[in-house]
Amino acid sequence: MKITKPILVLILLAAAIALPLMTESYFITVAITILTFMSLALSWDMMLRTGQLSFGTAGFFGLGGYAGIIAVADSGVDPITGIIIAGLVAGIVSLVLGMAILRLRGLYFAITTMALASVFMVIIRNIHKISGGPSGKVVQNTLFNYDSNKVYWFMLGIAVVTIIVSEVFQRTRIHFAIDSIRADETVAKSHGVNIYKYLIFVFVITSIIQGVIGATYALQYGFVFPESSFSAHYLLLPIAMALVGGIYSTVGSVIGAIILGLSSEYLKLIMPYGHLIIYGVIIVVVVLFLPNGVYGAVKDIMGFRKRRLEER
Numbered sequence: 001m002k003i004t005k006p007i008l009v010l011i012l013l014a015a016a017i018a019l020p021l022m023t024e025s026y027f028i029t030v031a032i033t034i035l036t037f038m039s040l041a042l043s044w045d046m047m048l049r050t051g052q053l054s055f056g057t058a059g060f061f062g063l064g065g066y067a068g069i070i071a072v073a074d075s076g077v078d079p080i081t082g083i084i085i086a087g088l089v090a091g092i093v094s095l096v097l098g099m100a101i102l103r104l105r106g107l108y109f110a111i112t113t114m115a116l117a118s119v120f121m122v123i124i125r126n127i128h129k130i131s132g133g134p135s136g137k138v139v140q141n142t143l144f145n146y147d148s149n150k151v152y153w154f155m156l157g158i159a160v161v162t163i164i165v166s167e168v169f170q171r172t173r174i175h176f177a178i179d180s181i182r183a184d185e186t187v188a189k190s191h192g193v194n195i196y197k198y199l200i201f202v203f204v205i206t207s208i209i210q211g212v213i214g215a216t217y218a219l220q221y222g223f224v225f226p227e228s229s230f231s232a233h234y235l236l237l238p239i240a241m242a243l244v245g246g247i248y249s250t251v252g253s254v255i256g257a258i259i260l261g262l263s264s265e266y267l268k269l270i271m272p273y274g275h276l277i278i279y280g281v282i283i284v285v286v287v288l289f290l291p292n293g294v295y296g297a298v299k300d301i302m303g304f305r306k307r308r309l310e311e312r
Helices: 005-021 025-048 057-075 079-101 106-125 148-171 173-183 185-190 195-221 233-245 250-270 275-289 293-311
Strands: none
Touching: 005 025, 005 148, 025 057, 025 148, 025 195, 025 233, 025 250, 057 079, 057 106, 057 195, 057 233, 079 106, 079 195, 148 173, 148 195, 148 250, 173 185, 173 195, 185 195, 233 250, 233 275, 233 293, 250 275, 250 293
């Protein structure tokens, strides 16, 4: 019997929900990490669909982490409220910045967004009373008091919401607008697409997602530190996942996150001191020989087989 796509999605979601009940804490921690970077990869890919290459992922991730920790430590709110506040802070900052930097295009936009993490980090390091300065900031009230099962389910909820947002971007009028902007802005504008409005909308939504993820990650462990919170790791790994899985799609980022997340943990176990070399080789090989990513390659193979069957 053929399994329809909605049924398959429900089966996978049920399996994901039940995962903590069937495995050990180590694998739950790995799953949380995979979900974290999967959501970051999706948010980066959503902005890429507009044709704008954004390198601001680490910046808004770190900003969200600090906003969440500061809200919980100084305002006395609970961690979940702190995460919501972090999302709002990231959204407001991205809206203000987007009004200026989204006038830029191509390499200029990419370089400007790349500088955001450094700019945010310099500001954070110099507001000692609020952020703790170079020493970072610690909070006692962590997310679910270190209960990894609850943290996993919470992160799974964020990942599911991110996937839904990505699918909305692919299946509504937004899809046609951002695709036309990526293809040719002049043509899109001549057809009545408000380019500036859509770019700001996507930039703000993706920044909110990154801020929420950053706050969740920070409050899970209960501390933030400038160099680690704004690390390029939170930019480069999501980009690698999206490229390996296949850009301009929801499924591609999901597949890429699972492949690279699991392979990274496996390589750490068998090659503690050389796993990054093999990890890098895997990424290079996939990008070189599968330019459309793993998901794109699978689609090409399925399309080829379908054509062969129709010819018969």
